[in-house]
Each structure stands twice: as structure tokens, then as C-alpha cells.
Amino acid sequence: MSASRYTYLGPAGTFTEAALRTLPEAATRELVPMVSVPAALDAVRAGEAAGALVPIENSVEGGITTTLDELAAGGHLMIYREVLLPIAFALLARPGTELSDVKTVTGHPAAQAQVRKWLGQHLPEAVWESAASNADGARLVQEGRYDAAFAGEFAAATYGLTPLVTDIHDAQNAATRFVLVGKPARPAARTGADKTSVVLWLRENHPGALLELLQEFAGRGVSMMRIESRPTGEGIGQYCFSVDCEGHITDRRVGEVLMGLKRICQDVRFLGSYPRADEVVAEVRPETDDDAFLAASDWLTRCLDGRA
Amino acid sequence: MSASRYTYLGPAGTFTEAALRTLPEAATRELVPMVSVPAALDAVRAGEAAGALVPIENSVEGGITTTLDELAAGGHLMIYREVLLPIAFALLARPGTELSDVKTVTGHPAAQAQVRKWLGQHLPEAVWESAASNADGARLVQEGRYDAAFAGEFAAATYGLTPLVTDIHDAQNAATRFVLVGKPARPAARTGADKTSVVLWLRENHPGALLELLQEFAGRGVSMMRIESRPTGEGIGQYCFSVDCEGHITDRRVGEVLMGLKRICQDVRFLGSYPRADEVVAEVRPETDDDAFLAASDWLTRCLDGRA
């Protein structure tokens, strides 16, 4: 039963649902909106859902701390897919409304951060009121409480609204990254354009500790794509690090990095290797590709056998 | 006029006000609560206030992203003081209320994250409703809308409430760090127990770029106290780094680090050197103290003169 169910950060009609629907398998699953990221993830932990789609990073707001902290400190889950969704808002209103009629606008606070410039230029007099979600804002417009809501264009039909303007986004390349999370199991298969995620707790806080950690990546030519420090909750100045790097755990250079991290860190949580949503194949230096590792390993064996 | 005014993240009765009141000079200033961090900072930028006190980091929630992003990308401001406030909540109720009477509780969502365990143990049946701020929650209790509010004990008097329980905090060492921000000017005077803050934009995103940046610190024995990546708003994977390190810009080792960063980074924003709230004097290795830099500089001059 649960294997046919995916939870996601609801309500219905938000960007998260739109992101989830880009996955082919979503067509054959029961998609269940949840009130929060922890709720969506707990359903997976409890075996009530096979996966959960949650936002993890936003190009304007940064890391989604609830998701990062749940993945770092909550019951162990792993990432199997990522979805990158360009963020563009539509301004939705009841049919018949003109842009010049709009005096009050609503949406999620995160939306406000991404349309502020547009508002200043096109509706400088409009009053903003925050809603619990973009979908909730659309509902409030439907109920007549506000004149217009910022939401995904796909939410218009659900709430019987009309898009007054579409493709609104202050920043170029604005996007949100979502991850599909499940219980720990074998990592997703290697595609050649992969990403690996870990959470790292340093053993000690000496001046070069973070440097040593980065050296494990750089020394093997593995590019770090994201690093975020998160408080461990044990006081100001106590952090763990959430890191994404290019490559798959089955790539020798990545496996070596992971083992190196495991040795020098107090703890490492492996969050999975999975296909990159941008499908970019990282450039690998000849001295760090699988052939180089294999050749070095063969040579060491020959040295041990007196045949080098 | 403005020189006598400090803004802060309001409303009155929050921890931010309590933090501000720990500063001796606060006694002689007009303290003005503002509705948001940007509003508090804009008042300084506009010359309407001499300083603004805003939260920058919380040991449970992490960096306060609004503050970090305003300091990184908004009109240039500098930090002159920091305040570290242990976070402990009181459960405030109307006089005559018993703990067993409490069925509904309120507070800022950040407070909820910090008292969740306590609630589960002592009031497992109580229903939580979020308020816009802890002070606002206290007001709603005063008005009879909820039975009790989590807020600083200092807020009780303001709202005519009584503390039912005090010193509530799930995490040991829970604290929030606040900074007093002003227009760019000479840094605060060196005390010997100082901290320096910068924002760094890397020139390019090659595998070792972040490593080179950290090497500038480590190679001169300057301990990094905090590093946070923040999106630049130019798309997923584009970050700047908000960094605190020990020491003062007038310490030679720190000045050398700053110049090194300036050379290798696309941009560096100096956010100030100021006294550490924890008053810890960092241990400085003999080869990186001011005497070592001075001796090396003297020696170089002698080499240039043929007298080494």
C-alpha cells in the first residue's frame, strides 16, 4: 500500500507538487500533500509512504533549513532523485479582474522575496499580506479576501482563478531544488552525471579542521557543489556541514573521498548518490578517473608481490 | 538627533530588546522597535538611527538569513558590537492561571523549536498556535485569546502576566547572537579578544577555490569561527560566504588574511572587527603574532639593504 504513495510538502497546487509531477513515476503513485517537511518525511520513516518530495535549496532564499536539519539529525533517510524547478510566478485573480484593480496581494513570504522588484515596478501601491503557502493565498483570493495571489500558473485552475501576468521572477535563473527522499537502501544507479550528498561532523574545532575536510575532496579532484554549515544545537559555534559533491559513490574517486571523510570526521551521514537534475557530466582529471585508481591498485599489488 | 537613536527588531518585549538593553550606551539612547530586520537596518542607512541591533545567529535555528543577506548585499553597513544572549523562555499566563489550566499556548515559531521537548513532557495535550513574535504572543494571552505564551521573562511586566515556569530551553547552551550595526566607519577599537567579519565572493568555481580561501586563514594561524554559504541570487550553485574569524583587523595576521582574500576573491566586503561577546582571547602561535610579522618585515628591509 505505502509503496504506491509519495508524500510532499503541501498543500496541493504549490511548486512542490509541480516538481513532483515532473517525475515519470509520479503518474502511478498516490500523491499526498503534508502540512510540513517533517510530516512528509515522518510518513516515510513510519513506512506509510515510499518517498517524500521536499524542497532543499532555493536560489534566492538559500538552503531550506528544516529539510537540511531533518536529513542531518532526524531518523536516517536517503536521497534518490533531485528535481530542479525554475521558479516563475503568475499573478492570479478572480475572472474579470484587471491589473489596475489590484490593491491587495498575497502569497508565501518566500514568494514575496522573489517578486519584490516586480511589485515595486508594476503595483507600487499594492499592499502585501502573507499567506501560509502560495496555494493558500490563491484560496484566499478565491474567497475574495485579497485581490490577487502570487503562485504557480498551474494553481489557477484549482482555485478558479485567471493569470493576470505570468513568468514573474526578480532574479534571473531563479530555481528551487527538490529532493525525493526514501528509507536507506542501495543508492540510485550511476548515470555518469551524478551527485553525492553527505553530512559531516568535525572531530575537533582546530584552525585547520575544515581545511582538512576540503582537502579530502580537492586532493582527489572531486568538485564540491554546495557546503552549508548548520548548528548542531549544542551552542553557538558548534556546526555540522551539509555537502554535495559531483560524482557517484561507485566512482572510485568519490568512494575514496567518503572513506577519507569517515576517517577524519567524528561522524559522516551518507545521504545518497543520485542523478544530477542538470545532467552535467563533470570533467574528471585523468589522474583521478577510475582507470587511474585501478592502475594504482594493480601496481600496489605488484609491489607487494615483488613484481613492480 | 539620530545619533541618540538605536533601532532594533521589534516589537518591544522580545529577546532583541533584552539584548540591546545589555549594552551600557542603550541607557542613554532612544530605542525604537522596527517591524523587520531590513526596516531596522534601513533606518541606519537613511541616517535616521545611529545603530541597529539585529539577531544574526541562533544556536538552534542557525544563521538568520535575512540579516546575513542584508549585510552581504544591501547598502554597506558595519558591525561594531555583538551580544550573546542565553535563550531561556518563561511560560507567561494571566495571574491566577495554574499550569494544569493551560490548554492553548503560543509564541514565535522559533520559540516552538526550542521548547518542543519541554512541551511534550509537561503539557503534552496543549495546542500550539504561532504568533508573529513572542511579544505578540504575550499580548494575545493578555487579551485572553490563548492560555499561555512562551516569551522572555522580562516580557511579563509589560503585558501584566505572571511567569508560571522560567528557564525553559530544550537545548543546553541555547543562545542567540545579535550584532549592533552602523554606517561604515573606523572599526571598533582592538581589545585583544576580538572577532572580524567578512563576506567573500569567489572569483571562479574551480574544485580548489574554497580550499584556497580557507588556506589564507589557516596558513596564518587565524581560526575561522563561522562560515556560511549564502546564495548570490544568480542561480542554484552560486554562493557567497559569510565568515567570522578570531582577531582584529589591526592584528597583523588578520590584516594579512584580509589582503590575501582581497587578492584571490572577486570581492570582499569588510563587515568590521569588534569585541567578542564571549571575551575569549584566542591563542596565537608565536610565528603568527605581531612580533613575528614585525621581525619578518624588518628582516626583509635588511635584505633589501644588504644588511641581513
Next chain:
Amino acid sequence: MSASRYTYLGPAGTFTEAALRTLPEAATRELVPMVSVPAALDAVRAGEAAGALVPIENSVEGGITTTLDELAAGGHLMIYREVLLPIAFALLARPGTELSDVKTVTGHPAAQAQVRKWLGQHLPEAVWESAASNADGARLVQEGRYDAAFAGEFAAATYGLTPLVTDIHDAQNAATRFVLVGKPARPAARTGADKTSVVLWLRENHPGALLELLQEFAGRGVSMMRIESRPTGEGIGQYCFSVDCEGHITDRRVGEVLMGLKRICQDVRFLGSYPRADEVVAEVRPETDDDAFLAASDWLTRCLDGRA
């Protein structure tokens, strides 16, 4: 036949023979002096001897370049033992000679470098003439050509001479290091106090190339004990590096270093792992001992299996 024969840098009566005789197995071998280091090594390469003992490093003169270059560029040989011989000279004269009679002294030029101060203090008027070896100098004294020779005290009997003074050495801790070399075979067994020798050719000559090489050692806590650059013979500025590090190829940290070097270098020649003559057991950091590597490897396997 050859298995019972060891060659060494002759002639008989030099420190090299004395070093060879410190090895227990020398008692049961035919010890054959050769005229040069290449001759001693070529006998091993040709299968005419099972091993050759040659000097490789002197605490006063430095690396013995002939030996270093033969091991780097000649037919592949490996090191199986090292011998550290404190260098102390005796001043040998014909019986009946008094110190005050000594007007002319002889010895190998390397000996001169090590007794210069002593001569200046005790025989300031004596004239030095170099001999082809210390043993040859003793022979010339026996023949009456010079009054006294600097040589090992053990050479006195061979040449019918008497030690006038013993334990002469300008430098404290003066010593010569010798290595017992054989055809490539399995490395000497691990003792726990071992040393590993390699020759490294860098792939390219960029500013950080040597740094990357050292990082392979430092990143795994493997202490480098000696590094010498030697010209490759391809022009000024073209070097290879002769390196000794602590540990044995079967120590995981050392095996990892060797594989890392193999990947980033144009070529690596493994010269063997063998017991340290000083019998010092290197301190190994907990994160780089065999247990740490094994634990990391196990963890990686569990990650791959979805059981981490």
C-alpha cells in the same frame, strides 16, 4: 652459489665492510669487496650476488649521489635492510709512532671533512694528502708513505697499525646510513618500526606539483623522513625526488600514499619497505591507523549496500 655471496663497496677494511658485518647473516656469506657502488650493484643485477651493501647517506656529506642515481635510474633493485653506523675515526700509525711524530696524514676526502676540526686542534701543522679510500690510506701508512691514516679502528689489525687516538669525529651524531640491496621481490616483513623508499617523477612542473606530492603524505599522516631532488639528466631544472617515509607498504596509510603517488606522478619506483635501523616506532594518529582505514572501508561497503 650467488645466493651465498654479498658484495659491498670496498676495499676491505672500510666502514662499509664494518656495516655489513653488523648483519647476522653476513657471518654465513661470502663478502666480496667491489671497486665502486655501480660494480657492487651490477653484480646483484647479473645474479652473481644475492645482495649488495652500499652507503646511501652520510650525516655530514649528505646523500651518496652515485647510490641514489643507481637506485633511481639503473636496473630496478630493492632495499631490504638498512644499517646505521656511527662514524668515528681512529688515527692509525705504525707501531712506535708518537702523536708528536705525525707530520703527514691521509684518508678518504670524506674523512677529511669529518676530522678537520680535530686536526686543527691536535695536529695543526700536519699535511693532509687524500687517498682513494680510508683502507687505502692505511695501506700507504703501512708502506711508510705517510705517518698516519684516519680510518675505522677495525682497520688497524689488517694493516699492522696501532691506533694513536680513537673516537675522532668533529660532528656529534655523525653517522653513515647503508642499505642492503637485492633484486625486486616481496618487501621485507613488517616489524612495526619500518621505513619505505620510493623515487618519484613529477608529471608536470607547475608551481604546486611538489606540494601535491607532499600532500599525499601529509593528508594521511605519513611522516616524510628524507627528500632529495636529483637531476633526471634531461637539463637544468628537471628533477626526480628520492623519498623515505615512515611505515611499511602493508600499513594501509602507506599503501594509500603509494597509490596516490602512483596516480599523480609520471612514474613511481618502489624501492622497498624495510626495518628502520633506529627501531623507532612512529606515532600514528588514530584516524590514520589500520583500524581507521578498515572501519572506513566497511562503512563504504555498508553505504553501497544500503545498510549504513
Next chain:
Amino acid sequence: MSASRYTYLGPAGTFTEAALRTLPEAATRELVPMVSVPAALDAVRAGEAAGALVPIENSVEGGITTTLDELAAGGHLMIYREVLLPIAFALLARPGTELSDVKTVTGHPAAQAQVRKWLGQHLPEAVWESAASNADGARLVQEGRYDAAFAGEFAAATYGLTPLVTDIHDAQNAATRFVLVGKPARPAARTGADKTSVVLWLRENHPGALLELLQEFAGRGVSMMRIESRPTGEGIGQYCFSVDCEGHITDRRVGEVLMGLKRICQDVRFLGSYPRADEVVAEVRPETDDDAFLAASDWLTRCLDGRA
């Protein structure tokens, strides 16, 4: 008087004299051959000569250890010029000798290493006898003791000999590097294609000590051209490092490297900045050129003044 005199490693007719004569100022000086490198240098130390030309490195044999050790540990001298002399031997014989008549050949042992292959191909039966110098070998041929000598072609006239064969050298690009040494004074003027030489004594022998030293160069984009470890004479495993790097002490990046070394090393001896004999202008990364250092320094001043 002494200012008009240059000493050099004699005797006359060796490559060292040829190298010295490539310097324009040599035409106006009295050139005095000395019996050894220490003797040539001591004449400078004693004020009896303004400069001394001595070999420091050979592309076949490696560093000239006597010169390296004299410059490291003897009375302080500095390098003001370098000369790079391609090494090609002539086979010199008495007039009337044919190549087929040559049964015995002579020369300095270093020459033998550089013509061994040629001898094996063209005079496989010839017997080699070493001479004290190439010039001395030529003299012995003049006296009829040997049939032919390997020496510089320029030595033929001096000794009344004829070159049988010229341009003999086993290795491509064989060259010897010589340095003109004088008492400590202001370094040679910057030309834009310069080299800087130092001797470094590490403060402690921990695993990463050499790495830290190299990091001082690499972190400022200064390419190391040569590094040689030399024993300090205090026992096996105790080294100092003789290093050449690109650039001039007045280049900011080089001055910063020198000051960094001064801070972390137990001792640094500055041996001079002088024009590179190969006249190669090193490529300097934009972030480490003088403009970058100047801009960083200006910026730091503005930060200190509150004007950044």
C-alpha cells in the same frame, strides 16, 4: 685592489673559467684560479677578491654540494649573477694523434659521467684514468702520460693540443650552472626575469613542516625552481633546504614569501635575487602581481579608515 679581482674554481682552462669569461666585466678584472670552491669563496670573505665564480649545479651530477654547503653554513655571501654553460667536451690530443691511436683517456671524474656512452660507442677499448681536473688531464696529455683528454675545446690552445672530436655529451641539454658570489650587499637590480635563492632551516620536524614551507610559495603563486635537502651535520635526518624560486625580492609576491618563510622557519639565509641566465620571464597570475598586492594593501588601509 681586491675590487679588480675575481677568483674562480681553477685551474685555468676549465669550464669554470670559460663561464667566467662570458661575463662582460670579466674583461677588466684580474681572474685568479683557486684550488677549491672554499678557497675561492674565502678570498671573497677575506676581502682579497670582489667576487668568486663557482659551479653550483650540474644537470647530470646534481647540486655541487661543496658550494651549497659553503653558501649555507659558511660566512654569509650572496649571489649576484648566474651563468648557464652548455657542457660539451672536446677530446684533445697531441698534434698528429689519430682517434684510432687513443688507448688511454683522462679527465675529471665528472667528465667521465658525461661521456661514458660516447666512449662505449667510439673508444670501447680505451682505458680511463681520472685527473684532478679537466685542465690537469690536458696537461698530462701534453706531458705524454695519456693519449687524450676530455676537456673544453677552449683548453686546446693552452696546452698545445688538437681537438680530435668536439661537442661530445651523452645527455641532451647537459649544462652546468655557475654563480658569481660576493659579500652581502644590496641585491642585483630587478630585470623582470629574476631568480631568488634562500637556505631554510625548519623549526620542527613534524609531518607537515615541509608542506607548510612549500605552501608559502604556492599560496602566492611563486614557482619553486629547485629544492635540495642538505644535512645540517647534526645527525641523520636533520636537513636544511636550499631553494631557488622565480622572481625578485622587490616583487611583492616574493617579498611576502620571504617574510612568510622568515616567520615559520627557525632560520632563513637570503642568498640574493639576480637575473636568470635563461632570461625566461615567469608567468605571474593576476592575483599575485604587484598591482594585486598594492590594491589589497590600499583596500586594507581604507578598511582601517572606515572608507572601504
